[in-house]
Amino acid sequence: MSKAFLKKGGGEMSTMVNIRTDKLHPEASELKKFLSERLMGQQLAIERIVSSFNLSLSPLKDPQTPIFVGLFLGGTGTGKTYTAELVAEFLSGKKDGMTKILGPDFSQDHLITSLTGSSHSYVGYDDPPILTQDNIDSYVKRHRMMVAYKKNARVRELMNELSKTANILRSKDEKLPEWDEFFEHYKNLDSSLKIQIDIIFNREPIRSVILIDEFEKSSHALWNLLLEISSKGQIAIKGKYAEIVSFKNSFIFLTSNLASDKLASMAKNGQTSIGFGTSKSDKNINWHIAVDKLRKVIPPELFNRIEENTIVFKQPSADELKAIMNLEFKEITDFLWKNQRIFLRASNELLEFIFKKSSDHPEFGGRQARKRIKKYIREKLAGPLNSGDIRRGDVIFADINKKTGMIVFQKDMSKSSIREVDGIEIEEAFFDPDEDEEKVPDIFGSD
Ligand SMILES: Nc1ncnc2c1ncn2[C@@H]1O[C@H](COP(=O)(O)OP(=O)(O)O)[C@@H](O)[C@H]1O
Numbered sequence: 001m002s003k004a005f006l007k008k009g010g011g012e013m014s015t016m017v018n019i020r021t022d023k024l025h026p027e028a029s030e031l032k033k034f035l036s037e038r039l040m041g042q043q044l045a046i047e048r049i050v051s052s053f054n055l056s057l058s059p060l061k062d063p064q065t066p067i068f069v070g071l072f073l074g075g076t077g078t079g080k081t082y083t084a085e086l087v088a089e090f091l092s093g094k095k096d097g098m099t100k101i102l103g104p105d106f107s108q109d110h111l112i113t114s115l116t117g118s119s120h121s122y123v124g125y126d127d128p129p130i131l132t133q134d135n136i137d138s139y140v141k142r143h144r145m146m147v148a149y150k151k152n153a154r155v156r157e158l159m160n161e162l163s164k165t166a167n168i169l170r171s172k173d174e175k176l177p178e179w180d181e182f183f184e185h186y187k188n189l190d191s192s193l194k195i196q197i198d199i200i201f202n203r204e205p206i207r208s209v210i211l212i213d214e215f216e217k218s219s220h221a222l223w224n225l226l227l228e229i230s231s232k233g234q235i236a237i238k239g240k241y242a243e244i245v246s247f248k249n250s251f252i253f254l255t256s257n258l259a260s261d262k263l264a265s266m267a268k269n270g271q272t273s274i275g276f277g278t279s280k281s282d283k284n285i286n287w288h289i290a291v292d293k294l295r296k297v298i299p300p301e302l303f304n305r306i307e308e309n310t311i312v313f314k315q316p317s318a319d320e321l322k323a324i325m326n327l328e329f330k331e332i333t334d335f336l337w338k339n340q341r342i343f344l345r346a347s348n349e350l351l352e353f354i355f356k357k358s359s360d361h362p363e364f365g366g367r368q369a370r371k372r373i374k375k376y377i378r379e380k381l382a383g384p385l386n387s388g389d390i391r392r393g394d395v396i397f398a399d400i401n402k403k404t405g406m407i408v409f410q411k412d413m414s415k416s417s418i419r420e421v422d423g424i425e426i427e428e429a430f431f432d433p434d435e436d437e438e439k440v441p442d443i444f445g446s447d
């Protein structure tokens with residue numbers, strides 16, 4: 001602050017208070033929590049995504065640019081694609097609720113027409129291109145409609161009314177269509193009804209996620225498109241489906257395996273941060289290796305646009321790998337609980353064994369934990385689940401037999417018998433379909 005200002009403002013100085021700059025918009029704060037609980041060891045990526053989202057929710061948002069455009073580099077299995085999947089899940093309820101584009105599919109300029117349409121009657125002229133507004137918005141819109149349909153009786157009534165008029169329901173007394181069925185009908189509704197429904201669900205901005213994996217393997221045409229999207233926030237679709245498509249409410253994730261071999265071999269030889277936490281210099285070495293390669297491939301004006309959000313994902317430390325493994329296991333327990341009211345728990349010895357197996361290939365990053373949980377838990381459970389030896393309401397304990405090294409599953413008959421208490425089936429006792437309760441209750445008590 002200049003002296004002149006200090007003098008002028010004189011007396012008022014004493015009433016100045018510092019303003020916190022770390023408070024987030026509630027939605028941004030929710031996203032931060034969602035990502036922090038699921039994505040291990042990539043704080044920088046979380047910080048950049050959340051900070052961009054927070055800005056987009058403020059009056060200072062740049063009206064010309066997407067919410068976030070970022071490039072993720074680094075070794076395989078470090079969570080690059082997973083990060084985009086998590087943001088998609090946050091917005092649309094599903095990991096695959098996003099528009100996914102593979103760079104190598106667009107290795108030649110002319111292939112871009114399947115994204116943006118073509119002005120002539122080429123093959124495929126009649127198919128809508130991938131990047132229409134309808135397409136990129138469909139995931140979040142579908143989710144938003146589903147939540148309203150399930151949770152809000154008035155919305156359900158209104159939609160039901162509309163469905164009747166649209167001849168979805170044949171008679172007055174017929175029960176509501178299942179959600180998926182409804183959505184199929186909705187897509188085919190005639191336009192004025194569709195518009196009425198759309199008005200309800202377009203009040204809030206519809207956010208979308210676009211993922212371009214291995215983007216460096218695409219052609220200049222795709223890079224130019226990216227440049228346009230990241231600088232103007234919109235593109236023009238050509239031909240039969242001509243329209244201006246806005247990406248101003250989009251998160252755009254680019255991933256690249258550039259330099260990943262080198263980063264992975266450094267990880268294998270212990271030259272990067274695995275097992276040693278993170279030192280700043282490690283990150284800088286990785287960043288420079290990856291970015292030097294990148295600069296040789298993509299046009300400088302595109303690099304300039306994404307440089308700030310170019311993040312090198314680091315190899316997981318031992319603790320982070322363990323946390324990833326626990327998350328992978330929790331995904332299974334949550335799924336079994338939610339879908340079949342099966343309680344599954346594993347002994348510490350078994351989890352320790354799987355962790356050891358997950359650590360044997362540091363160059364595969366967190367993916368190894370996923371693979372090991374698949375091999376030792378998912379595949380082993382498949383048999384008894386298919387045969388009915390493990391069924392709805394069962395309480396299962398997974399352990400490792402220290403003598404034989406075999407993985408064993410035991411059914412806790414005493415716990416399972418609570419199914420019959422007072423003649424109430426366990427699923428009825430715990431399951432309230434309207435509540436969408438996904439948390440596994442702690443019926444074992446804590447250790
Ligand atoms: N940092 C991480 N936090 C949590 N899970 C991770 C992480 N990295 C990898 N995983 C797990 O490994 C899987 C593969 O990771 P992915 O993002 O596809 O790797 P890549 O970096 O090669 O794109 C993910 O689906 C996730 O289950």
Ligand SMILES: [Mg+2]
Pocket residue numbers: 080081082213255
């Ligand atoms: Mg990937």
